[in-house]
Amino acid sequence: QVQLVESGGGSVQAGGSLTLSCTASGNTASRYCMAWVRQAPGKAREGVAWIDSDGSTIYDHSVKGRFTISKDKANDTLFLQMNSPEPEDTAMYYCVLDPLPCADIEVVIAAIGKFQYKYWGHGTQVTVSA
Numbered sequence: 001q002v003q004l005v006e007s008g009g010g011s012v013q014a015g016g017s018l019t020l021s022c023t024a025s026g027n028t029a030s031r032y033c034m035a036w037v038r039q040a041p042g043k044a045r046e047g048v049a050w051i052d053s054d055g056s057t058i059y060d061h062s063v064k065g066r067f068t069i070s071k072d073k074a075n076d077t078l079f080l081q082m083n084s085p086e087p088e089d090t091a092m093y094y095c096v097l098d099p100l101p102c103a104d105i106e107v108v109i110a111a112i113g114k115f116q117y118k119y120w121g122h123g124t125q126v127t128v129s130a
Helices: 102-112
Strands: 002-007 010-013 017-026 033-039 046-052 057-059 067-072 077-083 091-098 124-129
Touching (some): 002 091, 033 067, 033 077, 046 067, 046 077, 046 102, 057 102
Antiparallel strands (some): 002 017, 033 046, 033 091, 046 057, 067 077
């Protein structure tokens, strides 16, 4: 079992910056994919950034060049550095983890538009004002 706890959400002005954190505990195994998934009011959940256990990363086009996902492996902590956020980035942000490699998850999302991750945090709200 894996527990994920997010922190760092809040309100930020467009063009500012914000860093989200997620601490993982429990049996994370040796190979897994961690990601940030967000859900805005009235919209479907969408993945924005993924990082594999080998450090390779994938970004959704909507955040590429603005957001950076990283991981402190020693402390099992996941980060999302949000630079130049826009009002459209306002959402509940969830930290997720799955035993599948990120590349396999990307294939599933490309095929059916979604993926059900095995472990979820409770989420942290990010609100970006214009």
